[in-house]
Amino acid sequence: MTAALDTEQIRAALRKVVDPEVGANIVDLGLVYRIEVDSSKLLIEMTMTSPACPMGEMIVDDAYTELERILPADCQPEIRLVWEPPWAPSMMSEKCRLGLGWNEADSA
Template sequence: MVTKKEVLEALSQCRDPEIDADIVNLGLIYGIQIDENDINLKLTMTSPMCPVTSLILADVQMRLENIPGIGHANIELVWDPIWTPEMMSDELKYRD
């Protein structure tokens, strides 16, 4: 069975090219639900006007589909709550 840890490891390889940080540490992942080997993912972007949304979503889809044993990967882009910099990991907030 696919695990949440495997999903987060895969998603940590997805980077926002404008900020040069991965989407997990940016706090863009709002929910992961695993039903057998199907994944339902809720995520957001740093802004509704993000110019690289389609690139990030395509990368997320590819990374999820490459997890061994994966069934379906369903991605839902959500805007509630609105992302803020406080959602970033401490590691990212305090990097040089």
Template sequence: MDANQTSPTGFDTERVRDALRKVIDPEIGMNIVDVGLIYRIAIEGNSVLVDMTMTSPACPMGEMIFEDVTAVLRDCLPPGFELDVQLVWEPPWSPALMSEKARQHFGWEE
């Protein structure tokens, strides 16, 4: 996970991460942050960059999740900020990327 970055306006990556926790993967029933779908959150000047993935390239809910991510982030961005959300496939998602809380919820403790 990326270190917390703060823009000159005080907007930071934790605020982005908190907003992303509102997006639920409907097939899993858990937020996409704990599921491990968010690979990178960066703030560069007045731009917020997010790299995310899906549990598989064939995810039937992928488009809906991507649209939800864009919507919640646009709602939380300060005026004048740009948003760049990229769907990436490397590294491939695996349950190892889930938060400890998510792995425990599904009984996938290491």
């Protein structure tokens, strides 16, 4: 993987992936927990708003599609779904919370 590709570029690509049930991207929703870039490997740990999320498989597929657009051909990304810590509305960016009409009291 080229040194020029960093976690911010990866986050930018993942911001194009929208959770259709919420209408916000997975980065601002706080679903992306970890991005690890190492030579020709990329590991992403992420979660869903709920383990029963019916859109989970589609969201992961969309994430792979967006990553393929920016990653070198020799880089194989791995996306792991994790459930710890459980997602909570407080993990959303402030902009996302405001855009969805949530306030801090709703997020606690």
